[in-house]
Amino acid sequence: MQKKLLTVSVVAAFAALALAGCGKEEPKPAPKAEAPAAPAAPPPPPQIVVKIGHVAPLTGNIAHLGKDNENGARLAVDDLNAMGIAVDGKKLVFELVGEDDQADPKTGTVVAQKLVDAKVNAVVGHLNSGTTIPASKIYNDAGIAQISPSATNPTYTQQGFKTAFRVMANDVQQGSVLGSYAAKSLNAKTVAIIDDRTAYGQGLADEVEKAAKAGGAAVVAREFTKNDATDFTAILTKIKGKKPDVIFYGGMDAQAGPMLKQIKTLGIKTKFLTGDGGCSPEMIKLAGDASEGVYCSQAGLPLDKMPRGADFEKRYKAKFNTDVQIYSPYSYDAVLVIADAIKRANSADPAKIVAELPNTATEGVTGKVQFDDKGDVKNGAITVYTVKGGKLDVLEVQGGSLVAKAEAAVKDAVKDAKEAAKEAAGDAAKAVGQAATAVGQEAKKVEEAVKK
Amino acid sequence: MTFHPEIFLQQIINGLVLGSIYALVALGYTMVYGILGLINFAHGEVVMIGALTALSVILALHGAAPDLPAALFILAGTLVAIPVTMALGYTIERVAYRPLRNAPRLAPLITAIGVSIVLQNVALLVWGRSYRSWPPILPTTPHTILGANITDLQIFIVLAAAAIMAGLMLLVNKTKLGRAMRATAENPAVAGLMGVNVNVIISVTFVIGAALGAIAGVMVSANYQIAHYYMGFILGLKAFTAAVLGGIGNLAGAMLGGLLLGLIESLGAGYIGDLTGGFLGSHYQDVFAFFVLIVVLIFRPSGLVGERVAERA
Numbered sequence: 001m002q003k004k005l006l007t008v009s010v011v012a013a014f015a016a017l018a019l020a021g022c023g024k025e026e027p028k029p030a031p032k033a034e035a036p037a038a039p040a041a042p043p044p045p046p047q048i049v050v051k052i053g054h055v056a057p058l059t060g061n062i063a064h065l066g067k068d069n070e071n072g073a074r075l076a077v078d079d080l081n082a083m084g085i086a087v088d089g090k091k092l093v094f095e096l097v098g099e100d101d102q103a104d105p106k107t108g109t110v111v112a113q114k115l116v117d118a119k120v121n122a123v124v125g126h127l128n129s130g131t132t133i134p135a136s137k138i139y140n141d142a143g144i145a146q147i148s149p150s151a152t153n154p155t156y157t158q159q160g161f162k163t164a165f166r167v168m169a170n171d172v173q174q175g176s177v178l179g180s181y182a183a184k185s186l187n188a189k190t191v192a193i194i195d196d197r198t199a200y201g202q203g204l205a206d207e208v209e210k211a212a213k214a215g216g217a218a219v220v221a222r223e224f225t226k227n228d229a230t231d232f233t234a235i236l237t238k239i240k241g242k243k244p245d246v247i248f249y250g251g252m253d254a255q256a257g258p259m260l261k262q263i264k265t266l267g268i269k270t271k272f273l274t275g276d277g278g279c280s281p282e283m284i285k286l287a288g289d290a291s292e293g294v295y296c297s298q299a300g301l302p303l304d305k306m307p308r309g310a311d312f313e314k315r316y317k318a319k320f321n322t323d324v325q326i327y328s329p330y331s332y333d334a335v336l337v338i339a340d341a342i343k344r345a346n347s348a349d350p351a352k353i354v355a356e357l358p359n360t361a362t363e364g365v366t367g368k369v370q371f372d373d374k375g376d377v378k379n380g381a382i383t384v385y386t387v388k389g390g391k392l393d394v395l396e397v398q399g400g401s402l403v404a405k406a407e408a409a410v411k412d413a414v415k416d417a418k419e420a421a422k423e424a425a426g427d428a429a430k431a432v433g434q435a436a437t438a439v440g441q442e443a444k445k446v447e448e449a450v451k452k
Numbered sequence: 453m454t455f456h457p458e459i460f461l462q463q464i465i466n467g468l469v470l471g472s473i474y475a476l477v478a479l480g481y482t483m484v485y486g487i488l489g490l491i492n493f494a495h496g497e498v499v500m501i502g503a504l505t506a507l508s509v510i511l512a513l514h515g516a517a518p519d520l521p522a523a524l525f526i527l528a529g530t531l532v533a534i535p536v537t538m539a540l541g542y543t544i545e546r547v548a549y550r551p552l553r554n555a556p557r558l559a560p561l562i563t564a565i566g567v568s569i570v571l572q573n574v575a576l577l578v579w580g581r582s583y584r585s586w587p588p589i590l591p592t593t594p595h596t597i598l599g600a601n602i603t604d605l606q607i608f609i610v611l612a613a614a615a616i617m618a619g620l621m622l623l624v625n626k627t628k629l630g631r632a633m634r635a636t637a638e639n640p641a642v643a644g645l646m647g648v649n650v651n652v653i654i655s656v657t658f659v660i661g662a663a664l665g666a667i668a669g670v671m672v673s674a675n676y677q678i679a680h681y682y683m684g685f686i687l688g689l690k691a692f693t694a695a696v697l698g699g700i701g702n703l704a705g706a707m708l709g710g711l712l713l714g715l716i717e718s719l720g721a722g723y724i725g726d727l728t729g730g731f732l733g734s735h736y737q738d739v740f741a742f743f744v745l746i747v748v749l750i751f752r753p754s755g756l757v758g759e760r761v762a763e764r765a
Contacts (some may be wrong), residue, residue, distance in 0.1 A: 197735060224735035228686060230676045233466040234721035235734050241459035254583050258676050265594050267601045286585045286678060
């Protein structure tokens with residue numbers, strides 16, 4: 001009897017562990033959209049109403065971020081209406097249709113269908129990757145453009161949807177910045193990488209590994225933990241034996257915090273680097289003083305580093321009487337990008353907006369927005385932070401269209417000047433003259449670029 | 453691959469500390485099983501409630517008087533957590549197990565899992581969803597022995613696990629109460645006829661097991677500096693595995709099984725990758741631990757030191 005019970009119990013334990021192992025299944029976006037939505041019925045001239053759908057969680061524990069996104073979009077809509085854009089001789093009247101997805105994938109698909117039924121011309125949203133990805137199928141089926149200001153999971157734009165765009169760097173871009181930051185800025189010759197085996201952690205860690213190797217650093221240990229683990233001593237001790245220059249962790253703050261404490265107890269003095277999942281005040285709270293000197297990154301620019309950030313912040317505060325959270329400059333830009341596409345297409349027809357979006361080159365608050373062939377923003381900015389005095393401190397910004405452009409222009413100017421000097425080696429006077437002209441011209445270009 | 457003796461020693465220490473934590477929790481499982489033949493799956497949750505209660509007390513005390521010595525904080529937390537879990541253990545037995553004592557053996561197993569889910573959700577309501585971290589009261593500077601690091605707390609955990617096991621063995625084998633417990637384990641009906649109050653003995657067993665759970669909870673959360681509502685589940689599962697590995701129902705077996713599981717996990721995670729040339733990585737540490745468990749159960753079905761307990765009618 002006892003033995004039988006024991007067997008049953010062991011089986012039960014295994015079953016429980018197996019259950020614990022399976023993650024939550026992503027709800028499938030069940031509702032099917034009908035045939036591509038008809039273009040917004042053109043109301044009697046001289047004006048066209050352009051409905052822009054906006055989705056973010058407006059209730060629940062990240063409601064403050066959702067409201068922030070909506071405010072950014074609202075500010076853009078008001079600005080566009082004040083500007084008075086005309087298409088085909090008719091004035092465009094922009095209208096924001098705000099919806100709440102509660103950060104819940106199921107609700108996300110429901111409100112997506114609601115926006116499709118309301119015949120919006122384009123959508124800005126959603127906030128979370130978890131809601132953006134299932135909703136993207138509904139917008140794709142309806143042929144409506146979707147621009148997310150904040151979803152970073154690479155899958156969103158890798159589903160082959162012509163309608164899916166984002167104005168924020170994805171986790172692949174973040175991973176490559178982190179990897180090259182480790183190799184170049186932190187001068188790491190050897191890197192140890194740990195991930196938590198989730199889609200986010202593993203994906204980010206893989207990208208970091210690639211970029212670190214490309215940057216000339218060797219990966220001396222690739223270790224794994226789980227997103228519910230608390231004991232990391234075994235893998236950390238193994239890493240200690242490999243003496244890496246940098247440890248990277250792909251995962252969330254709930255593990256990064258205790259991990260940092262154990263690193264300290266084990267007497268490991270290696271630099272610690274992590275992605276946006278661990279780059280939070282929560283990580284600092286959990287790790288205490290062990291978080292001091294940690295490097296971590298977040299997708300996006302800090303507000304004061306954005307080309308028109310200061311102006312945006314001032315007008316946002318004046319209008320909504322509250323502080324900018326994180327993503328509102330990006331939702332503002334997403335609306336501008338849509339308006340730009342309408343201008344170029346000379347039509348507010350959803351299908352024509354979708355067709356025009358890949359040609360985007362809009363100067364927004366966050367810099368110049370351009371999309372690659374997948375719909376990801378080109379040169380998306382990543383900000384690297386370090387923990388100093390228990391707070392996240394901006395260390396440097398990588399990427400970002402403006403920075404990249406200015407850098408390229410400077411490089412070109414230097415190259416041209418060098419070449420000019422070489423060519424004119426025979427004629428010193430001419431060379432000086434030529435080089436001076438070239439430098440002058442390029443300098444002007446740089447100046448223009450920066451001004452933009 | 454070069455062999456670093458100090459890294460090996462560190463892995464042994466990691467394994468011993470982790471193993472002692474498993475053993476502390478496993479003792480609670482094995483005690484109840486030894487008397488009742490019941491796997492108390494809610495024990496992991498009792499550990500969690502103990503940890504969170506103690507942490508709340510410590511946080512409140514730290515807010516009022518931050519300069520007290522660390523040992524005093526832990527003592528105060530534990531002293532409040534023990535009666536809370538004792539009451540909890542008594543209630544669980546009274547409400548969920550006693551009415552099912554003569555039911556088929558699977559029924560209390562299912563209620564045990566039910567109780568565990570209820571307790572998790574109660575903790576979720578009381579303490580919230582997020583991780584709660586300890587205030588910085590414990591000395592973090594470790595002692596270095598031959599290149600390996602160990603903290604005061606970790607030394608204390610290893611010693612406490614051994615002391616508690618020894619104490620329990622004395623209680624069960626040398627005292628009057630222990631004799632009554634063993635009699636109940638042997639045959640509750642006959643023990644009742646001999647003047648043993650079976651209900652009281654079983655309640656006492658649960659209450660002692662729950663008190664051990666509180667101590668284990670405080671030690672675990674102090675070691676990792678965090679506590680949250682879900683911590684009992686994985687811990688309980690691992691401790692249960694440790695108890696089965698050593699021979700469930702046997703106190704020394706729980707200790708042995710816990711230490712062995714801790715060592716297998718830490719050496720497994722530390723060396724599998726290099727020994728297999730990267731073919732198997734540290735994500736196989738649980739697979740490795742369960743593989744050892746299966747092998748042991750095939751050759752010694754009652755665990756490493758478990759004796760074949762007399763069949764109960």
